Every structure is written in structure tokens, then in C-alpha cells.
Amino acid sequence: MMSEEHLDKLRQELRRGILVLAVLGSLRQPHYGYSLRKQLQNAGLDIDEGTLYPLVRRLADQGLLSSEWQQGEGRERRYYQLSPEGAVLLESLTAEWQALNNHVGKIVEVDRAIN
Numbered sequence: 001m002m003s004e005e006h007l008d009k010l011r012q013e014l015r016r017g018i019l020v021l022a023v024l025g026s027l028r029q030p031h032y033g034y035s036l037r038k039q040l041q042n043a044g045l046d047i048d049e050g051t052l053y054p055l056v057r058r059l060a061d062q063g064l065l066s067s068e069w070q071q072g073e074g075r076e077r078r079y080y081q082l083s084p085e086g087a088v089l090l091e092s093l094t095a096e097w098q099a100l101n102n103h104v105g106k107i108v109e110v111d112r113a114i115n
Helices: 004-026 033-042 049-061 084-114
Strands: 065-072 075-082
Touching: 004 033, 004 049, 004 084, 033 049, 033 075, 049 065, 049 075, 075 084
Parallel strands: none
Antiparallel strands: 065 075
8 A cells, every 4th residue: 555655755746847837837927926826726736835936946047937026016026927938848848748648648548448
């Protein structure tokens, strides 16, 4: 029997790559950290700040996001948005995700039909 801890680790592994795709997709429109987190949560992806913020900074450092400080609701916030390079990557990763999802979906469905 698999432990809950081991199952959590496998779930995290599965989610890790998908989160990059979800963040890039969400940042077609500008967001600051909290608004990005809320958008992801509303879409059903609950991601904690300790995972999201380093991921966003890493994507920005890689040139996939642009950022600028804007005044909003009485305070300055750093808004992130997809850069042209990020948009190209998003298109490529989306195609890859759709193909993988399609193939794995067939495998899982076939397996389920047999059992």
C-alpha cells in the first residue's frame, strides 16, 4: 500500500511542469503575485506562495516574462506579463501538453476499459 506521503510526492512531480504552463498561460494578461495566485486558484490550481513567487521570478530571469512596477490601490506592485519569448514558448508547450494529454488519456482509458 502506498503511503500518503509518497502519493503527495508523485502528485507534486506531476504538477510541477504543468504549473509552468499554467503560469505562462495566465500571464497573457498582466498580474501581480496575489492576483495571479487568485486567478490560478479560481481555475482550480491551488498553489502556495512559496512555490509560485520563486517560479515567477525564475521565468522572469529567463526572459519569459516582462515586469514593471505600477501603482495600484495605494501601493506599488510588480506586474508580470508574458514576453514575446514567453509567448513563443507558451505556444510550443501548449502543443506539447495537448499531444501528451491526448496520448496518455488514450493509454489510461484503454487500461480502464480492460479492467
